[in-house]
Amino acid sequence: MTIETFPGSSGYIDAGPDRKITYFSNTYVLGLTVIAGIGGLLFGYDTGVISGALLYIRDEFEAVDQSSFLQETIVSMALVGAMIGAAAGGAINDKYGRKAATLLADVVFALGSFVMAGAWNPYVIIFGRLLVGLGVGVASVTAPMYIAEAAPSEIRGGLVSTNVLMITSGQFLSYLVNLAFTEVRGTWRWMLGVAAVPAIIQFFLMLFLPESPRWLYMKKSKSDAIVVLSKIYDPYRLEEELDQLSTALEEEHQRKNAVSYLDVFRIKEIRLAFFAGAGLQAFQQFTGINTVMYYSPTIVQMAGFHSNQLALLLSLIVALMNAAGTVVGIYLIDHFGRRKLALSSLSGVIMSLILLWGAFYFESIGTANIGWVAVLGLALYIAFFAPGMGPVPWTVNSEIYPESYRGICGGMSATVNWVSNLVVAQSFLSVAEVVGTSWTFLILAAIAVAAFGFVFLFVPETKGLSFEEVEKIWKERAWGKSSSHLESLIENNEEP
Numbered sequence: 001m002t003i004e005t006f007p008g009s010s011g012y013i014d015a016g017p018d019r020k021i022t023y024f025s026n027t028y029v030l031g032l033t034v035i036a037g038i039g040g041l042l043f044g045y046d047t048g049v050i051s052g053a054l055l056y057i058r059d060e061f062e063a064v065d066q067s068s069f070l071q072e073t074i075v076s077m078a079l080v081g082a083m084i085g086a087a088a089g090g091a092i093n094d095k096y097g098r099k100a101a102t103l104l105a106d107v108v109f110a111l112g113s114f115v116m117a118g119a120w121n122p123y124v125i126i127f128g129r130l131l132v133g134l135g136v137g138v139a140s141v142t143a144p145m146y147i148a149e150a151a152p153s154e155i156r157g158g159l160v161s162t163n164v165l166m167i168t169s170g171q172f173l174s175y176l177v178n179l180a181f182t183e184v185r186g187t188w189r190w191m192l193g194v195a196a197v198p199a200i201i202q203f204f205l206m207l208f209l210p211e212s213p214r215w216l217y218m219k220k221s222k223s224d225a226i227v228v229l230s231k232i233y234d235p236y237r238l239e240e241e242l243d244q245l246s247t248a249l250e251e252e253h254q255r256k257n258a259v260s261y262l263d264v265f266r267i268k269e270i271r272l273a274f275f276a277g278a279g280l281q282a283f284q285q286f287t288g289i290n291t292v293m294y295y296s297p298t299i300v301q302m303a304g305f306h307s308n309q310l311a312l313l314l315s316l317i318v319a320l321m322n323a324a325g326t327v328v329g330i331y332l333i334d335h336f337g338r339r340k341l342a343l344s345s346l347s348g349v350i351m352s353l354i355l356l357w358g359a360f361y362f363e364s365i366g367t368a369n370i371g372w373v374a375v376l377g378l379a380l381y382i383a384f385f386a387p388g389m390g391p392v393p394w395t396v397n398s399e400i401y402p403e404s405y406r407g408i409c410g411g412m413s414a415t416v417n418w419v420s421n422l423v424v425a426q427s428f429l430s431v432a433e434v435v436g437t438s439w440t441f442l443i444l445a446a447i448a449v450a451a452f453g454f455v456f457l458f459v460p461e462t463k464g465l466s467f468e469e470v471e472k473i474w475k476e477r478a479w480g481k482s483s484s485h486l487e488s489l490i491e492n493n494e495e496p
Contacts, residue, residue, distance in 0.1 A: 026232060028232065029151060029152070029159065029232055030159075032209060033147050033151070033162050035202065035205045036102065036143050036147050037147070037162050037163045038166065038198050038199075038201065038205075039102060039106075039140070039142060039143035039202065040140075040163040040164065040165075040167040041166040041170040041173070041198050042105075042170065042195065043140055043170060044167035044168055044172075044174070045171070045174045045177075046078055046174075046195060047171060047174075047290070048172075048175060049191050050192075052175070052179075052191060053188040053191040053192055056188035056191075057074065058071070060188070061121070061122050074122065074125055074126055074129060075425070076422060076425065076426060077130050078129045078130070078132055079133060079422040080130065080422070081131065081132065082134070082418045083133075083418040083419055083422070084133070085105070085133060085134040085135065085136065085137020085138040085139075086137035086414035086415040086417075087412070088137075088411070089140070089141035089142060089411045089414070090407040090409070090411020090412060090414075091407065092104065093141060093145060093215075093406075093407035093411070094406075094407035094408060097212065097216075097220070098142050098145055098146040098212040098215055099146075099209065099210070099211045101142040102139065102142050102143070102146065102202070103206055104138060105134075105135045105138040105139040105142060105199075106199045107135075107199075107203065108134050109132050109136065109195070109196070109199040110135075110196040110199040111131055112129070112130070112131025112133075112135060113132060113192060113193050113196035113199065114128075114193065115127060115131060116128030116189075118189070118193075125192075128192070132195065137418065141407075141410050141411045144160050144394045144395070144397070145212070145398055145406060146212050147160050147162070147163055147398070149214040150212060150213060150228075153464055153467075154334065154464055156334070156395070156398075157334040157463065158330045158331065158334045160391070160395040160398050160399075161326065161329050161330045161333050161391035164326050164329070165330060165391075167326075168319070168322045168386065169323050171319050171322065172320055175316045176316075177190075177191055177194060179316075210224070210227075210228045211224070211228075213225045213228040213229045214403060216228065218403050218404075225245070226238075226242065244467075244468045247468065261408060264408060264412065268478040269474035269475050269478035269479075270401070270402070270405055270474070272474050273409065273474045274401075276459050276460075277393075277401070277413040278412065278416040280342070280392065280459065281393050281397065281414065281417035281420065282417070282420045283447070283455075284389050284390075284393045284420075285420035285423075286423075286424065286451075287346070287353075287389060287444060288349075288353065288381075288424070288441075288444040288448075289385055289389070290421055290424050291424055291444070300374075300375065300378075318379070318382055321379065321383060321386065325382060325383055326387065328386070329341070329387035330391070332387055333392065333395060334464070337461050338395060338396055338459070338463055339459055341388045342388050342389060343455055345384050345387060345388020345392070346389060346451050346455065348380065349381060349389065350448045350452070351380070352377050352380040352381035352384060353444050353445035353448060354441075355373065355376065355377040355380065356381070356438075357438050357439070357441040357442040357445060358373070359373035359377060359438075360374060360437045360438035363438075364436060364437075393417070397413045397414070398410065399462055400462060402467075428440065460473050460477075
């Protein structure tokens with residue numbers, strides 16, 4: 001097979017087959033990752049900005065100030081939109097491509113931001129929140145999928161984790177923006193409206209980016225796919241990638257029926273993959289991350305630090321730690337492995353939640369007021385969660401599904417994440433009121449123990465494997481056929 005070179009290709013053309021691929025070794029792939037990751041920035045900004053904006057919305061609209069239901073609806077409507085967007089995003093990605101889905105998400109998100117900025121009553125704000133949620137939902141499916149399909153398998157985890165870094169950076173940015181506009185006229189309108197800027201920037205940058213090479217090869221144009229792939233791989237590796245794509249395309253053509261949602265549950269290997277992926281997404285939320293991100297000022301005040309300014313400052317530090325921890329995860333995920341990183345992360349999360357339980361428990365029974373232990377517990381929680389359970393679920397879900405099911409399964413698992421997110425956001429304070437803050441953290445610790453068992457039993461290691469090799473793992477698990485070659489491959493890739 002003869003491989004042609006193309007103008008504008010990466011520096012790999014003169015590389016030999018033993019050249020090591022690193023995170024920074026291909027600026028073309030890194031550029032695709034950062035631009036696609038702006039969708040993650042929108043994701044993070046939207047989840048964080050509303051906490052500050054709501055304070056000023058209450059000041060302007062008396063109806064909101066007097067109605068807890070309206071306040072909860074304004075906050076949660078974006079999550080409802082994200083659930084819908086994630087559910088629809090899979091089908092949109094499969095039919096129209098990752099690039100078109102990203103452009104659509106940007107348009108809807110920007111429109112929602114403008115609607116909120118110009119809202120004349122609370123119900124218009126709610127409608128705007130629904131629109132930005134739809135955009136975020138589609139982006140949450142599309143960005144990791146686009147990055148994964150353009151990334152060499154050796155660094156796929158780190159590149160997909162860059163999208164999670166953009167999410168955590170967006171959350172941190174939202175806190176800074178909230179502080180920046182506190183003294184500006186039309187405070188909350190600026191807070192919510194400025195989110196349109198990165199959406200518009202991403203829209204125009206995406207116009208100059210290619211479609212995902214895997215989607216192009218499987219759905220549209222092999223020649224266009226080869227042009228893109230030649231900018232990512234050297235000739236030796238390019239031939240190998242094209243052979244794998246050719247095999248995958250042939251297998252897809254052999255399927256008689258169109259892919260459907262029912263197939264996800266009917267076909268055993270797809271069902272096993274979805275169970276692992278969706279379970280990871282659910283446990284990411286139910287182990288309490290958005291309890292910390294949404295309610296960290298409240299938790300800090302519960303710990304005895306009653307100053308609003310101090311609570312906001314400590315919350316800003318929590319957000320910064322979350323972003324910094326994700327940077328660590330970008331390195332570890334391709335060196336340590338997805339499964340090992342998740343198990344290590346959950347071990348630390350369990351310890352941190354038990355520490356939080358102890359701090360609040362001893363305070364509640366009057367033995368001691370050790371609020372500093374609670375703050376330490378929060379810091380440790382973020383330090384353990386951010387590098388592992390932050391990026392691992394998104395990375396694993398971007399690589400464990402066969403090509404023809406990647407959009408549908410990715411959308412369904414992202415929907416599980418958003419539903420779980422909504423449940424946690426709506427229930428934490430209520431549960432804390434019923435059973436007490438200390439026992440709420442102990443419940444989260446018990447869930448984290450269950451998550452550890454789930455990862456240990458059901459999530460395979462996928463570090464360094466091609467999409468086709470990952471697909472073989474699920475076929476092995478589904479049908480019990482032995483393959484000494486595959487077992488050897490997995491063992492080698494599990495080594496740090």
